Amino acid sequence: MRTKVSFLDHGILWAGVIFLLMPLWIAFASSTHTAEYIANEGVQFWFGDNFINTYSGLLNGTSSIFLEKGDNNVTGTGAWIMLKNSLILGFGFAIGKIIFSMLAAYAIVYFRFPLANLFFWIIFASLLLPLEVRIIPSYEIVASMGLVNTYTGLILPLIASATATFFFRQFYLSVPEELIEAARLDNAGPVRFFLDILLPLSKTMIAAIFIIMFVVGWNQYLWPILMTTDSSFNTLLLGIKNIVNVIDEGKIPAYNRVFALSVLAVTPPVLIVIFFQRWFIKGLVETEK
Amino acid sequence: MKKQQFQHSALPYFLIAPQLLIILIFFVWPALQSVQLSLYLEDPWGLSSTFVGLDNYTDALSSDYYHQSALFTLIFSSAVTFFSLALALLLAVKADKVIHAQTSYKILLIWPYAVAPAVAGLIGIFLFDSHVGPLYHLLNQLWAFDHKLDPTDATLALILMSVWKQISINFVYFLAGLQSIPRAVKEAAAIDCQSSFKRFWSIDFPLLAPTTFFLLVINITYAFFETFGIIDTLTRGAPGGETTSLVYKVYRDGFIGADLGGSSAQSVILMVFVMALTVVQFRFIERKIHY
Numbered sequence: 001m002r003t004k005v006s007f008l009d010h011g012i013l014w015a016g017v018i019f020l021l022m023p024l025w026i027a028f029a030s031s032t033h034t035a036e037y038i039a040n041e042g043v044q045f046w047f048g049d050n051f052i053n054t055y056s057g058l059l060n061g062t063s064s065i066f067l068e069k070g071d072n073n074v075t076g077t078g079a080w081i082m083l084k085n086s087l088i089l090g091f092g093f094a095i096g097k098i099i100f101s102m103l104a105a106y107a108i109v110y111f112r113f114p115l116a117n118l119f120f121w122i123i124f125a126s127l128l129l130p131l132e133v134r135i136i137p138s139y140e141i142v143a144s145m146g147l148v149n150t151y152t153g154l155i156l157p158l159i160a161s162a163t164a165t166f167f168f169r170q171f172y173l174s175v176p177e178e179l180i181e182a183a184r185l186d187n188a189g190p191v192r193f194f195l196d197i198l199l200p201l202s203k204t205m206i207a208a209i210f211i212i213m214f215v216v217g218w219n220q221y222l223w224p225i226l227m228t229t230d231s232s233f234n235t236l237l238l239g240i241k242n243i244v245n246v247i248d249e250g251k252i253p254a255y256n257r258v259f260a261l262s263v264l265a266v267t268p269p270v271l272i273v274i275f276f277q278r279w280f281i282k283g284l285v286e287t288e289k
Numbered sequence: 290m291k292k293q294q295f296q297h298s299a300l301p302y303f304l305i306a307p308q309l310l311i312i313l314i315f316f317v318w319p320a321l322q323s324v325q326l327s328l329y330l331e332d333p334w335g336l337s338s339t340f341v342g343l344d345n346y347t348d349a350l351s352s353d354y355y356h357q358s359a360l361f362t363l364i365f366s367s368a369v370t371f372f373s374l375a376l377a378l379l380l381a382v383k384a385d386k387v388i389h390a391q392t393s394y395k396i397l398l399i400w401p402y403a404v405a406p407a408v409a410g411l412i413g414i415f416l417f418d419s420h421v422g423p424l425y426h427l428l429n430q431l432w433a434f435d436h437k438l439d440p441t442d443a444t445l446a447l448i449l450m451s452v453w454k455q456i457s458i459n460f461v462y463f464l465a466g467l468q469s470i471p472r473a474v475k476e477a478a479a480i481d482c483q484s485s486f487k488r489f490w491s492i493d494f495p496l497l498a499p500t501t502f503f504l505l506v507i508n509i510t511y512a513f514f515e516t517f518g519i520i521d522t523l524t525r526g527a528p529g530g531e532t533t534s535l536v537y538k539v540y541r542d543g544f545i546g547a548d549l550g551g552s553s554a555q556s557v558i559l560m561v562f563v564m565a566l567t568v569v570q571f572r573f574i575e576r577k578i579h580y
Contacts (some may be wrong), residue, residue, distance in 0.1 A: 009383045009386055009387065010383075010387070012379065012380070012383050013380060013383050013384060013387065013394050013398075016376070016379075016380045016398060016456075017394070017397045017398060019453070020397070020398060020400075020401050020453065020456065020457065021397070023409070023412045023413075023416060023453065024401075024404070024412070026412075026415075026416070026423070027412050027415075030415075038421055039420075039421065042420075042422070042423065043415060043416075043421050043422065043423060099307075100307050100308040100311065101308065103304040103305070103307065103308065104304065104305045104307070104309070106304055107300075107301040107302075107304035107305040108305070110294055110295055111294055111295050111296075111297060111300070111301035111304075112294045112295075112296065113297075113301045113302070116301070119305055119309055122309065122312060122313070122317065123305075123308060123309060123312055125316075125317070126312050126316045127567060128560065128563055128564050128567050129316070129320055129563060129564075130514045130563070132514050132517055132539070132540070134316075134319045134320050134322075134323050134556060134560075135539075135540065135543070136323075136326075136543045136544070136549060136552065136553070137318070137319035137320075137322035137323050137326065137553075138315060138319040140319075140322075141314070141315070141318060141319055141322075142315075156311060156315060157311075157315040159315075160311045160312050160314070160315035160316040161312075162312070165308065180294075180295075189295075190295040190297055190300060193295075215402070215403045218405070219403075219404075219405035219406070219518075221405065221406070221407045221517070221518040221521075222517060222518075222521075222540070237405055237407055237408070237518075240405075240407050240408060240411050240522070241407065241521075241522075243411065244411060244414070244522045244525075247414065248525070255415065255421065258411070258415070259412075259415070262408050262411055262412055265405060266403065266404045266405070269403035269404075269405075270400045270403040270404065272403065273399065273400055273402060273403040274396055274399075274400055277395065277396055277399060280399075281395075281399070281461050284458070284462070285461065285465040
């Protein structure tokens with residue numbers, strides 16, 4: 001039985017929707033105007049006719065992100081390159097994390113071996129401490145290994161956390177015991193069991209974790225700032241950091257292109273979350289609890 | 290652990306090795322180094338360091354800046370946690386009532402989850418820009434709002450952008466929690482109690498308590514760590530360092546101030562805090578989940 005839905009209920013929901021949509025709406029609408037127009041008229045709530053101009057200049061790196069000429073240090077790298085690097089980071093992080101965690105969780109749940117408990121606690125200790133608070137020694141270690149300005153140095157240290165391992169462990173624990181007995185009776189070894197039984201069962205789980213991890217990887221902010229000094233490794237989020245740095249020096253930004261960069265930086269993860277919202281919600285609600 | 294397990298001599302070690310190695314190199318080692326660094330005083334050029342025991346800790350804990358930063362973190366985190374939970378709960382209760390348009394509302398309300406905090410901060414810069422920003426002009430009409438000069442206004446701007454980004458994930462959990470309340474319970478409640486407001490507080494809300502507690506931990510962690518990107522773009526601790534959160538201070542003191550020992554001591558203090566929080570959460574989760 002449901003209570004009657006009133007106009008007030010819808011009104012509150014719509015107020016919420018508008019509150020959440022407004023900032024990005026303003027960014028998108030403004031990005032389709034010229035920088036001069038926004039500088040004179042303020043941010044815009046409706047579209048202009050400068051869409052193609054703004055985005056093509058930004059993606060190719062031909063137009064400066066600042067109104068004053070002669071400082072191209074931000075858009076010297078076109079947004080295409082940043083987009084590519086963000087994608088590599090997002091996919092590399094999500095895929096790497098899923099593979100490492102699935103294997104480790106499989107070992108922990110399905111095997112009895114010496115030191116298993118010790119390994120378990122070492123791995124799960126990493127849940128305790130975000131990268132932000134151990135960032136200086138992490139940087140020094142990665143730098144001493146010569147991994148600055150490499151994708152390996154960018155991605156591997158971020159994977160060093162057991163969140164996904166924890167999810168997979170919980171999922172495996174909920175898989176019925178009978179399956180492994182049946183596999184044994186069929187003379188299937190551990191590799192066969194993993195590939196033929198456990199992997200197909202984990203599909204939805206993998207999809208859900210992939211979406212969550214892609215968003216986490218794509219949105220990495222602090223670590224890429226430290227790890228990449230070469231602009232060919234810039235991610236979109238790093239582009240945003242650079243803009244903020246230069247605004248802080250008192251330069252006037254080309255508002256339309258800065259908004260366009262924000263739009264580019266949110267579009268892929270937002271689309272993934274919207275299109276796969278079912279899996280995403282399933283992953284969130286079923287794994288984190 | 291499973292009762293049925295495979296017996297195999299080498300395979301499990303191969304399976305666990307990649308993850309274990311990564312964690313040893315990129316987690317355990319730097320974490321131990323943090324602890325070690327926190328006991329030393331290093332000169333700004335990194336040429337020499339002297340063992341100073343717990344001096345860095347006492348220095349950090351007794352400094353006025355640390356107190357200011359701790360106070361800001363407390364106020365900021367409480368406000369972000371409270372408002373993002375309260376607004377998300379309100380929206381979830383309303384969305385739970387609506388049957389037909391529920392998926393549309395869900396899609397319209399969950400997407401900010403995917404927005405990076407730094408992007409939220411950058412958009413915030415322009416919304417609060419004294420030249421082009423609509424929010425600046427709106428608030429400036431109401432009182433002399435200026436987040437560049439007034440710490441309260443700066444905190445307010447940070448809270449607004451942080452809450453904006455956090456509502457969606459809380460909404461998802463609350464909605465899932467509400468939908469898992471059995472129909473029979475709702476029907477019985479509807480018969481016994483006419484006022485829907487009273488029904489919510491006496492039936493639904495207590496049943497949501499586990500979700501709320503879990504979200505409390507998640508939100509505190511968010512307000513502590515993930516808002517780094519929002520702070521670093523929107524205010525960078527200004528004006529006068531009064532919007533520097535404890536995590537942001539670790540970064541500033543370590544990287545910009547080159548005070549490795551002090552910064553490490555602060556990160557160890559944070560580590561202890563997060564550990565305590567995680568232990569509470571784990572105990573709670575273990576009690577909740579039945580294998």
